[in-house]
Amino acid sequence: MKAFFVGRHRRNGELILIILGGLVTTGAYVLASLGRLSSIPANVGPFLGVVLGLFFVAHVATRFLAPEADGLLLPLAGLLNGLGYVFIARLNDELAGQQALWTFLGVGLYVATLLVVRRSTELERYRYTLLLIGLGLLVLPLSPVGQTINGSRIWVRIGPVNFQPGEFAKVALAIFFASYLIDKRELFRAGTWRLGPLRLPEPKHAAPVLLAWGVSLIVMISQKDLGTSLLFFMLFLIMLWVATERLAYLLSGLALFMVGAYVAWTQFDHVQTRVDGWLNPWADPRGGGFQVVEAQFGLASGGITGTGPGRGYPQRVPAAETDFIFATVGEELGLLGATALLMAFVLMIGSGLRAALGARRPFSKLLATGLTGLLGVQAFIIIAGVTRVLPLTGVTLPFVSYGGSSLLANYAILALLVRISDEQIDRAADAPTPTRRRPKVAA
Amino acid sequence: MNRQIRQLGIALLLLFALLFARLNWVQVFAAESLTADPLNTRRVVRDFGQRRGTIFTADGLPVAQSAEIEGRFARERRYPQGPLYSDVTGYFSFEFGATGIERSYNDELAGHSATQRFESFFDFFGDGDVSADVTLTITSEMQEAAANALGDRRGSVVALDPRTGQVVAFYSWPTFDPSTISTTNLDAARAAKVLLDDAPGAPLLTTAHRQVFPPGSTFKVITAASALENGVVTPSSPVFPERVNYQLPLTTVTLQNYGGLTCGGDLARSLALSCNTTFAELGAEYLGPQPMIATAERFGFNNAPPFDIPLSAESRFPSDFGAELGRTGQTSLAQIVEGSSSLAQASIGQFDVRATPLQMALVAAGIANGGQIMEPHVVGLVTDSTDGAIIERIEPSPWRDALAPEVAATTANMMVQVVKDGTATVLERGNLTVGAKTGTAEIDTSNGGDDTHAWVIAFAGPTGGEAELALAVLVEAVPGGGQQAGGAVAGPIAAAMIDAYFN
Numbered sequence A: 001m002k003a004f005f006v007g008r009h010r011r012n013g014e015l016i017l018i019i020l021g022g023l024v025t026t027g028a029y030v031l032a033s034l035g036r037l038s039s040i041p042a043n044v045g046p047f048l049g050v051v052l053g054l055f056f057v058a059h060v061a062t063r064f065l066a067p068e069a070d071g072l073l074l075p076l077a078g079l080l081n082g083l084g085y086v087f088i089a090r091l092n093d094e095l096a097g098q099q100a101l102w103t104f105l106g107v108g109l110y111v112a113t114l115l116v117v118r119r120s121t122e123l124e125r126y127r128y129t130l131l132l133i134g135l136g137l138l139v140l141p142l143s144p145v146g147q148t149i150n151g152s153r154i155w156v157r158i159g160p161v162n163f164q165p166g167e168f169a170k171v172a173l174a175i176f177f178a179s180y181l182i183d184k185r186e187l188f189r190a191g192t193w194r195l196g197p198l199r200l201p202e203p204k205h206a207a208p209v210l211l212a213w214g215v216s217l218i219v220m221i222s223q224k225d226l227g228t229s230l231l232f233f234m235l236f237l238i239m240l241w242v243a244t245e246r247l248a249y250l251l252s253g254l255a256l257f258m259v260g261a262y263v264a265w266t267q268f269d270h271v272q273t274r275v276d277g278w279l280n281p282w283a284d285p286r287g288g289g290f291q292v293v294e295a296q297f298g299l300a301s302g303g304i305t306g307t308g309p310g311r312g313y314p315q316r317v318p319a320a321e322t323d324f325i326f327a328t329v330g331e332e333l334g335l336l337g338a339t340a341l342l343m344a345f346v347l348m349i350g351s352g353l354r355a356a357l358g359a360r361r362p363f364s365k366l367l368a369t370g371l372t373g374l375l376g377v378q379a380f381i382i383i384a385g386v387t388r389v390l391p392l393t394g395v396t397l398p399f400v401s402y403g404g405s406s407l408l409a410n411y412a413i414l415a416l417l418v419r420i421s422d423e424q425i426d427r428a429a430d431a432p433t434p435t436r437r438r439p440k441v442a443a
Numbered sequence B: 001m002n003r004q005i006r007q008l009g010i011a012l013l014l015l016f017a018l019l020f021a022r023l024n025w026v027q028v029f030a031a032e033s034l035t036a037d038p039l040n041t042r043r044v045v046r047d048f049g050q051r052r053g054t055i056f057t058a059d060g061l062p063v064a065q066s067a068e069i070e071g072r073f074a075r076e077r078r079y080p081q082g083p084l085y086s087d088v089t090g091y092f093s094f095e096f097g098a099t100g101i102e103r104s105y106n107d108e109l110a111g112h113s114a115t116q117r118f119e120s121f122f123d124f125f126g127d128g129d130v131s132a133d134v135t136l137t138i139t140s141e142m143q144e145a146a147a148n149a150l151g152d153r154r155g156s157v158v159a160l161d162p163r164t165g166q167v168v169a170f171y172s173w174p175t176f177d178p179s180t181i182s183t184t185n186l187d188a189a190r191a192a193k194v195l196l197d198d199a200p201g202a203p204l205l206t207t208a209h210r211q212v213f214p215p216g217s218t219f220k221v222i223t224a225a226s227a228l229e230n231g232v233v234t235p236s237s238p239v240f241p242e243r244v245n246y247q248l249p250l251t252t253v254t255l256q257n258y259g260g261l262t263c264g265g266d267l268a269r270s271l272a273l274s275c276n277t278t279f280a281e282l283g284a285e286y287l288g289p290q291p292m293i294a295t296a297e298r299f300g301f302n303n304a305p306p307f308d309i310p311l312s313a314e315s316r317f318p319s320d321f322g323a324e325l326g327r328t329g330q331t332s333l334a335q336i337v338e339g340s341s342s343l344a345q346a347s348i349g350q351f352d353v354r355a356t357p358l359q360m361a362l363v364a365a366g367i368a369n370g371g372q373i374m375e376p377h378v379v380g381l382v383t384d385s386t387d388g389a390i391i392e393r394i395e396p397s398p399w400r401d402a403l404a405p406e407v408a409a410t411t412a413n414m415m416v417q418v419v420k421d422g423t424a425t426v427l428e429r430g431n432l433t434v435g436a437k438t439g440t441a442e443i444d445t446s447n448g449g450d451d452t453h454a455w456v457i458a459f460a461g462p463t464g465g466e467a468e469l470a471l472a473v474l475v476e477a478v479p480g481g482g483q484q485a486g487g488a489v490a491g492p493i494a495a496a497m498i499d500a501y502f503n
Helices: A003-005 A008-037 A044-065 A073-091 A093-116 A122-143 A165-190 A203-222 A225-244 A248-265 A269-279 A290-302 A325-358 A362-385 A404-422 B002-029 B031-036 B042-047 B082-089 B098-102 B106-110 B114-122 B141-152 B186-198 B215-229 B267-273 B275-289 B287-299 B340-346 B357-368 B405-421 B487-503
Strands: A146-149 A152-158 A161-163 A193-195 A198-200 B062-068 B073-080 B130-136 B153-159 B166-172 B238-245 B245-247 B254-256 B263-265 B324-327 B371-372 B377-385 B390-395 B398-401 B430-442 B452-462 B469-475
Touching: A003 A122, A008 A044, A008 A073, A008 B153, A044 A093, A073 A093, A073 A325, A073 A404, A122 A146, A122 A152, A122 A165, A122 A203, A122 A362, A146 B390, A165 A203, A165 A225, A165 A362, A165 A404, A165 B390, A165 B452, A193 B031, A203 A225, A225 A248, A225 A269, A225 A362, A290 A325, A290 A362, A290 B002, A290 B031, A290 B042, A325 A362, A325 B002, A325 B042, A325 B430, A362 A404, A362 B002, A404 B062, A404 B275, A404 B430, B002 B324, B042 B106, B062 B082, B082 B098, B082 B141, B082 B166, B098 B106, B098 B245, B106 B357, B141 B153, B141 B166, B141 B245, B141 B487, B153 B487, B215 B267, B215 B275, B215 B287, B215 B357, B215 B405, B215 B430, B238 B275, B245 B275, B254 B275, B263 B267, B263 B275, B267 B275, B267 B405, B275 B287, B275 B340, B287 B340, B357 B405, B357 B430, B357 B469, B377 B430, B398 B452, B405 B430, B405 B452, B430 B487, B452 B487
Parallel strands: none
Antiparallel strands: A146 A152, A152 A161, A193 A198, B062 B073, B130 B377, B153 B166, B153 B469, B238 B263, B245 B254, B371 B398, B377 B390, B430 B452, B452 B469
16 A cells, blocks of 8 residues: 555646546537537436546556556546547547447556556567567558558458557557667667768668568558558657667658658659648649548638537538547637647647656656657647648547547557656655655646 | 657647647638638538528518428528529528628628627527628619510629619629529539539629620720820810721731721710720820720729629739830820730720629719719618617728719710710610710620620719719620620610619
8 A cells, every 4th residue: 555655646636637637528528419409418427427437447546556657647648538539429429439438448458558567668578579569460451351441451350340450550669669779779879880971780780670660661551551651650760869869860761751752742642642632622622632621611610719519510521530530629619629639739748758758767768758759749740631731641639539449559658658657756765755746747 | 868858849849839820820810711712611501501681672672581491401591583683692502602692791691790699699588599681782673674674685784873882783694593502402402503503604603793804895985084084185185087997006907996987086076986996096196005004993903893792803904015115106195015006906995805794884883973983782781680770781982083083074974975976875864964885895706706795884863963873784795696786785775774763
């Protein structure tokens, strides 16, 4: 029971934030029902009970399993997940039922991950296993169990369940990258093999990384999943840069990416469609530009304060529950609600990077950076696609979009971040000294 | 590694700040233009099936109203007068959005304007009906007169009060029945839209303000007014030679009078007889490019008029006639330029000059109103549907000062001469002062045809009083139909409009 009391100041803050998030979610749920059907939903009591109960379980698990963990991560995930659920329910009852189930499983996975991974450094031992699992998951959709949905072959069907193995592959590969790069970072940093102005590590040492990166990119391109390949690429670059502390890797990687993007643009129809739909969606507003144009109209109709939950027309945008959920939020909650969502992501990124900064083991530090980078970059590229800052690449908005695989993978990421943030406190000391107390995160 | 992690944090923060900035742009600064985008059917979808006010003519006839129905939608928009007011009301369709007043007054009709929202906010005990009715300035008598006079000839009739800009008739043919596109039977609506999109004469593209035509001789009033304003002529001096044709500057090409007739005299006489020779020379050799362009633009050319029916086209007068070549013409007061022969033709409303019937009606209105063109509008009043309280009254507002008052008066007098003793005698009315100008505009004759558009612009008022009515009539060329003279073909339509207004 000692652990229960050690981190209580953080855990109490977390509990308060979870209750606040539950109330916000329930409020939005009631408003959506009022807006759509002019009635308060009959199950509002049970709804609040389930939302609070679910995250209370996660909270108690954290209290025991990671008592000194950051108190902001879990409530933020709960808030994003809850609001996402409200808007999915407002768009599609059937998907909402499934999303509720996935949320249960996600929270379960969160607890399980905390239970199994008692120290983040334990993961290092499984790095090649995870590499194989990651690559296997990536290739899986190309096997006979794979399914092509909306032009992308990134799905696998097992029994009644469709899932995207790529979502889990990114976690496995992040762990592998973190472990391998930390191990070999001196070699990467010293770089004895010259290529023009660049000094690169011996091909022998770089091989596993290049293999992982190359296979994931090739697989992604063959599956026509631009968003996820961009995500993998950024994950790899960020981790390489942070591990080696050499900006040249990041810059040359970005330059390589530009070249690759240009080649892809000249070679692939589906890339051209996306770029055209970004540069001038009005050129083909009923075809390639339709989704983006309708999303802009939706966001514009939301204005500053939004139409109110349930009172807009977000269903006019194809994929409003998944990739375009941000347009739904922007339409019905307006600039204020959309900004709140952005802030939630910024805070989540902040918490993740704070965990990275505070981590004592280089592996944990790099892993937390990579996982946070995944969340942040993924949220950025889909919101940027929806708001026409970047060409649209279909990825889910973490915790908010409908999607079982994505939700489960994100809860696993969340659990790992929580785990790493818990390890900042030196366990040798029985209790934190007053000077180590941090201001309450809720402030 | 901590330094890199911090840098990563800053980079991500900047990226999210970029998203925030972009959201501000999309949701606040560009929101209005995105909402007004013709492809944006959101408002219509929102308002479809909701309570919606009625559109009335000035004399209280409902021309667009919502009927309660059973089915997927609670209400359906109907147009009891059929095609008669379609160019004014537009349609209100689930899939194709709204056009016309249904579009520009959508917020008021649906109860979403700022005033109405404010009202509904405090209306705790009401039934929540904040929709407003819209009353047009168009009268059923004038609109019917226009439709009867034009019949099923392609063309347009626009009539307005020059003192206020209130449009009293706005009719074009071919036209369409807005009910067919506004129906809640969406398959039928889609089929009707496809049919109308492909129909000859583009009924959905209102002739009166969305299509442009060479204005022909009606444009001569602008050339005359420009010459008077710039002091190069007076109505009685000089006397232009009586001749059959005029040799275009720098060319061996000659420009004929209508029907190959001999024509000439002072400015007033030349306008009454519509001498091409006089006005071509006047524009090219007395005035030159800059004064002509300036006067045409003061009348509203190269600008879309502010009009409450959306999507008015811009009428065009060429803005470049090439470099100056020096005074090489025999009689020329103005510099001869590379494009002087084009300018000569532009001065009689040919070459690249194009105008909407609305624009030409505004030319007549401006001359009749002492040189000032008022903003044209078809909506007069917005009232609360429940208690009839006035929400908005559209007040007269000046658009352009086209001419100095004395120049306008002189030009108006010359137009009166056109009716008394010129090409528009058909418009002479004993108890009225009527001024007019006819036009017979050649269309592209490259295929050897000589088909022409027939035009009349006119104003009328009680003798000795100010003009109360200004109008433009266009009867489009019929392919293979040959010449149709403005006075003979469009004149009787204008006469019918004047009779309908003053009787």
